[in-house]
Each structure stands twice: as structure tokens, then as C-alpha cells.
Amino acid sequence: MNLIVQLVILGIIFIISSKLLRGKQQLNLNEPPLIPYKYPIIGHTFDYYRDTEKFIKKCSEEYGEIFSLYVFGKVITFVGKELYPEVFKSHKDFDFDIAFKEKFPLERFMNRPDKFFAPLPKIIFTFLSQSLSSYAERVQKTLIEAIDELIGDGKVIQNPLNTFQLIIARPIAACLVGEEFSDDKELVNTVAYATSDLVPYLSFPPFLSFIHPLLHKEFLVLYFQFYNPFKVHRDVIKRKVSPIVERRLHSMKTNKSYVPPVDILQKLIELLSQDYTIDIDVLTDYVIVAIFAAVHTTSTFLLNSLHQYANYPQFQKELLEEQERLLKSKNGKTYYTTEDIDKLVYLDSFFKETLRLSTSIVYFEHMTLNSHFTFSNGYQVPKDRFVYIRVQEIHRDEELQGQNPKEFNPFRHLGKSLAAHVEKNFIAFSFGKHACPGRYFAANEIKSALHYLILNYNIKHLDDKKVYPKIKGPFRFASDEGLVLERKGNNV
Ligand code: HEM
Numbered sequence: 490m491n492l493i494v495q496l497v498i499l500g501i502i503f504i505i506s507s508k509l510l511r512g513k514q515q516l517n518l519n520e521p522p523l524i525p526y527k528y529p530i531i532g533h534t535f536d537y538y539r540d541t542e543k544f545i546k547k548c549s550e551e552y553g554e555i556f557s558l559y560v561f562g563k564v565i566t567f568v569g570k571e572l573y574p575e576v577f578k579s580h581k582d583f584d585f586d587i588a589f590k591e592k593f594p595l596e597r598f599m600n601r602p603d604k605f606f607a608p609l610p611k612i613i614f615t616f617l618s619q620s621l622s623s624y625a626e627r628v629q630k631t632l633i634e635a636i637d638e639l640i641g642d643g644k645v646i647q648n649p650l651n652t653f654q655l656i657i658a659r660p661i662a663a664c665l666v667g668e669e670f671s672d673d674k675e676l677v678n679t680v681a682y683a684t685s686d687l688v689p690y691l692s693f694p695p696f697l698s699f700i701h702p703l704l705h706k707e708f709l710v711l712y713f714q715f716y717n718p719f720k721v722h723r724d725v726i727k728r729k730v731s732p733i734v735e736r737r738l739h740s741m742k743t744n745k746s747y748v749p750p751v752d753i754l755q756k757l758i759e760l761l762s763q764d765y766t767i768d769i770d771v772l773t774d775y776v777i778v779a780i781f782a783a784v785h786t787t788s789t790f791l792l793n794s795l796h797q798y799a800n801y802p803q804f805q806k807e808l809l810e811e812q813e814r815l816l817k818s819k820n821g822k823t824y825y826t827t828e829d830i831d832k833l834v835y836l837d838s839f840f841k842e843t844l845r846l847s848t849s850i851v852y853f854e855h856m857t858l859n860s861h862f863t864f865s866n867g868y869q870v871p872k873d874r875f876v877y878i879r880v881q882e883i884h885r886d887e888e889l890q891g892q893n894p895k896e897f898n899p900f901r902h903l904g905k906s907l908a909a910h911v912e913k914n915f916i917a918f919s920f921g922k923h924a925c926p927g928r929y930f931a932a933n934e935i936k937s938a939l940h941y942l943i944l945n946y947n948i949k950h951l952d953d954k955k956v957y958p959k960i961k962g963p964f965r966f967a968s969d970e971g972l973v974l975e976r977k978g979n980n981v
Contacts, residue, residue: 518861518869521555521566524548530699532559538694541850541963545879555868561698561705565875567851570886572864573878574913576855577921582862583855585923588875592854593691594706595781598713599774606778608760613779614926616756617664621933623751626824628660631671632938635659636945643946643976649795650967654681654788660934661783665753666726666776667733679725683777684785686718692964719777727773734758734772738765753779783927789967791935793958794843796968797897798939799948800955804839804899811835812944825940827933831907836936836943839899841908844917845884846897851963853878853919880916889914908932946974 526532536544537560548556549569557566568576576583586604590596596605617624635656646652658681663671670676690713695705737758740747742765749755757775761767798805811833819825831837857874870876885894891901906912909932911924918925925931942948950956951971958965 516861516871518871519867520870521557521868522552523557523559523564524552526559530562532562534560534699538962542881542960545851545882545963549879549882554866555864561695562700563698563702563875565877566870567877567879568864569879570883570889572866573883573916574920575864576876576878577853577919577923579862580922582857582859583876584858585853585855587858588854588856591702591706591856591875592693592695592709594710595778597706597710598717598719599777601774606775609775609778610923610926612753612756612760613782613930617753618926618929620751621827621929624660624664624930625827625830625933625937627663627668627671628934629824629937629941631659631663632656632934633941634672636938636941640946640974641976643974645951645971645973647971648969649792649972650685650788650969651681653792653795654685654784656938657681657788657791657934658784661780661787663752664930665779665783666730667750667752667754669733670729673729675725676729679722680780680784681788683719683722684781686722687781688785688966692961692966694962723773723777726776727769730754730773730776731769734767734769738762738767741765782925783931786925787931787934790840790844790847790931791938792967792972793847794840794935794939795942795948795972796950796956796958796970797839797843797899798943799950799972800957801897801899802949805943807900808835808839809943812940815940816944825937830933830936830940833936833940834903834907835900836939837907837932838902838905840932840935840939841902841915842897842899844908845890845915847958847965848880848884848917849964850879850881850960851877852880853916878916883914883916886914942974945977947977949973949975 524533533544537558545567548558548567554569554571555566557564559565590603596603599605635658639652639656640646655677658677659671662673662677662680666676666680690709693709697704697708734754737749737755741749741758754772754776757772758767761772761775798808815825815829815833818829855876857870857872857876859872861869861871863869883889887894902908906915909918909928911918911920911928913920918928949972951973954970956968956970959968960966
């Protein structure tokens with residue numbers, strides 16, 4: 490009740506303020522075509538959400554590279570393959586962060602000021618992605634332990650995302666929070682599920698935006714106060730890491746020859762501590778944000794890869810042979826180096842092809858910052874306009890992807906860049922300044938897991954049906970369909 494009253498009050502304030510704002514002088518811009526719609530207020534909302542793929546395709550065919558739709562009470566401009574780099578590269582004119590926080594106000598959920606976690610991407614990139622060799626052994630060891638424990642002699646895995654989140658969480662816990670946590674069941678559980686509890690927030694259709702564009706965000710913040718899925722996970726992380734952090738700070742202060750452990754927790758301690766003291770709540774929130782970015786994405790794309798492996802048995806022989814060749818070259822070594830994993834070019838191409846076809850249909854919302862922005866084709870968008878990228882179109886374009894771009898061809902990328910490399914025709918890890926800083930780590934972890942799974946298990950579906958990600962509006966999510974993993978006789 491309290492929530493409804495607050496929402497109504499907020500709604501009234503926003504309607505009045507928007508009426509006042511409308512009085513401001515409008516710029517006379519050469520805007521992209523706004524596609525005509527039948528119903529006022531509703532605009533294109535239902536057509537867009539009912540079947541985004543079909544609707545966006547129809548609009549692109551009729552209107553070309555750039556057009557606008559009226560969705561959930563706001564005009565959104567959609568750009569395709571020619572213009573999208575201008576959005577990513579014009580940092581002074583477009584902001585990804587502001588637009589993303591409209592649908593997912595992370596800092597406000599945590600009662601932190603804007604841009605509070607801004608240093609995190611650089612830490613992840615420098616001390617995780619660029620320091621892969623320090624983590625290769627830890628990743629493989631913890632992955633193997635998790636797979637042996639959770640899949641063991643083979644299993645029919647229903648709702649497989651749950652299992653793969655638990656598997657992926659173990660190396661991530663070991664690299665982010667510290668090696669000693671990789672077999673701490675309570676912490677690994679929190680690492681595994683902290684993000685998936687939040688995913689519904691990300692895909693919640695913004696119905697309140699029909700009243701005012703900002704109302705959805707305010708609703709999410711209020712709702713989060715009543716149902717805060719982080720609270721329990723946050724308590725676990727704080728309780729677990731506090732004694733470790735205290736111990737490390739003490740050693741840093743008292744032992745000049747102290748060699749700190751290699752993990753992201755240590756880098757965060759160095760960044761956030763002053764005079765060997767630290768605000769443990771701030772540190773905990775940083776760890777949560779890192780987990781939030783890392784686990785659901787990595788587990789989703791590992792699972793998507795396994796579904797594709799089962800979908801296309803005709804490609805399994807070549808993939809398996811490559812894994813066997815690497816295994817043979819191991820020659821008594823317990824673990825592979827990062828360079829060994831990079832030699833798996835068939836597996837990398839297969840993973841890249843999975844990413845190419847299973848990313849969302851439309852994504853990477855940006856907000857226009859200055860009075861307006863002029864695209865190279867002359868079209869202009871005003872300040873505060875949301876601009877979305879038609880990712881699927883880019884990932885399925887013949888000119889950019891080669892022949893039969895809609896077909897799954899796992900070896901399409903052989904001889905080209907590796908999956909973690911961001912380029913104009915491949916933006917699964919985003920593009921430009923906000924490209925995923927964890928991508929090299931993620932690709933290494935996924936390929937290490939696939940290598941072990943392909944060698945040790947026959948992987949198939951419960952029946953002959955092909956399984957693809959499920960679609961909700963413009964987003965793709967991992968399928969819930971079961972996977973069968975039968976242990977081969979040759980334990981390696
Ligand atoms: C297959 C796995 C992954 C995929 C597909 C992926 C994809 C992305 C994408 C598309 C973005 C851009 C922002 C967005 O649209 O949400 C992003 C940002 C980010 N990712 Fe990843 N990611 C993956 C794994 C990871 C891992 C393992 C980590 C950390 C260990 C990580 C850390 C981050 C961070 C910190 C950002 C924010 C960057 C910024 O705001 O500048 N990601 N990721």
C-alpha cells in the first residue's frame with residue numbers, strides 16, 4: 490500500500506515536471522524517421538516486445554540503417570551496422586553507464602553515489618584478464634574439482650544453468666576472493682547465485698515508463714528496499730572475507746617481506762585501504778559487483794556452448810580430436826598454460842560462433858548527452874535520447890560474417906581473431922571503452938571447462954530436438970532444457 494501511494498505521488502510529480510519541461514524550446518533537428526504507430530501512448534511497445542526479432546527486421550527492411558520507435562513511453566533510436574561504432578566511439582556524446590543504470594540502478598540499490606565502482610573494470614582488466622598466466626592452474630584445478638563433484642560419473646542435468654553456475658563460481662571465487670574459498674560451499678553458493686537473483690530486475694519490462702520515463706527506475710529502487718536479493722549474499726561475503734582481509738592488512742603492515750596472494754581481493758585491499766584500515770562494507774560491495782558481472786554471463790555462455798555441441802553432432806569429431814591432441818601434448822604436466830589453451834583454435838572458433846548467434850537481439854543502450862548528436866549520414870538525435878544497437882543484425886550480416894551468416898558454422902572464425910578479441914563484426918563483449926574487461930578470463934575459463942567436458946563426457950540432449958536460447962523481448966537467456974552428460978570410460 491505504502492509503495493502504491495509513493496508511486497502515485499512520484500507519478501504526479503513527474504507528470505507536472507514533464508509538462509513544464511515540454512514548454513522549453515525544441516531544437517529543429519533532422520531526426521531519424523519515427524515509424525508510424527496506431528495507438529497513442531502504447532506506440533510500438535507490444536509489437537516490439539511480442540517478437541522483437543521479427544519487428545526489428547521488418548523495420549530495418551523498410552527504414553534502413555537508423556529509425557526510431559515509441560516504446561514504453563519513450564522514443565528510442567535504433568542503429569545498425571554502419572552507424573553503431575559512432576555511438577560506441579563518441580564518449581563525449583553518448584553514455585552507456587547512465588542508460589544502463591536507468592534499467593538497473595546498481596549504485597542506488599547499494600546506497601552508493603554514481604560511478605562509485607568506476608575503478609573496478611580497470612582492476613579486472615589489468616589484474617585478471619592481463620594476468621591470466623597467474624590464474625591458469627587455479628582455474629583448471631577448481632573447474633575439474635567442481636565438474637567431478639557435480640557431474641561425476643555422468644548425469645541428466647535438469648535446469649542446467651543452476652549446475653553450471655555452481656561449476657563456474659568455483660574458479661571465480663578462487664580468483665576474485667582468494668584460493669582458500671574455492672571449496673567453501675557457502676561462499677561458492679553465494680558467488681553462484683548472487684547474480685541470477687538479480688537478473689529478473691534487468692529484464693523487467695518498464696511498464697511505469699508509460700507514465701514517466703524515470704518512474705521505472707524509482708520503482709526498482711523502492712522495490713529493492715522491500716525485496717533485496719543481495720542482502721543475504723552480502724552478509725555471507727562480508728562475514729567470510731572480513732577475517733582474511735584483517736589478516737592480510739596486518740601482514741602488510743607488520744611484515745616487510747610479506748608476499749601477498751594473487752587475487753582481485755588483494756588488489757581491492759590495496760586500492761581501498763588507507764593506513765592499513767579499510768571500510769569492509771565498501772570492499773564487500775566491490776566484490777559483489779565483480780561477481781555480478783562475472784558469473785551469470787560466463788555460466789550462460791558455457792551452457793549455450795554445450796547446447797550447441799549437442800545440437801550439432803556432425804562437428805564433434807573435429808572438436809574432440811583437437812582436445813585429444815592437446816591432452817597428448819600435456820606430456821605429464823598437471824595443468825595447461827594459457828598459451829596451451831590458446832592453441833585450441835577449433836574450440837575457440839566454436840565458442841565464438843556460439844556467442845555470435847546467442848547474444849541478445851537489441852542491446853547496448855546509450856543515452857545522448859549534449860544538446861544533440863549528428864550521425865555521419867546527417868541524422869540527428871536530441872539530448873536524453875536513448876540509442877540502441879541492433880546487435881543481432883550485425884552478428885548475422887553477410888558482408889560482416891561471410892556466407893550463410895544465419896547458420897551455425899563452428900569453424901567460421903578459424904584463422905581470424907580469437908573470441909575474446911573485440912572487433913567491428915563481433916560485439917558480444919561490447920565495443921570501445923566499455924568492452925568487457927573480464928573477456929580474456931571468461932574465454933579462458935569457458936574453453937578450459939569445454940576441453941575437460943568434451944574429453945570426459947558424451948554430451949547430448951534428452952531427445953533429438955535442437956535446443957536454443959529462450960527469448961524474452963529483446964533478450965536471449967540460456968535454455969532450461971536438460972542436458973545429458975555420460976562419462977566416457979577414459980577418465981582424463
Ligand atoms: C562470457 C562471459 C562474459 C560476457 C559475454 C560478458 C559481456 C559483457 C558485456 C557485453 C559488457 C558490457 C556491458 C553490458 O552490456 O552489460 C560487460 C561488461 C563488464 N564485464 Fe563482462 N562478460 C563476461 C564475463 C565477465 C567476467 C568473467 C568478468 C569479471 C571477472 C566481467 C566483468 C565485467 C565488468 C566489470 C564490466 C563493466 C565494464 C564497464 O562498465 O566498463 N565480465 N561484459
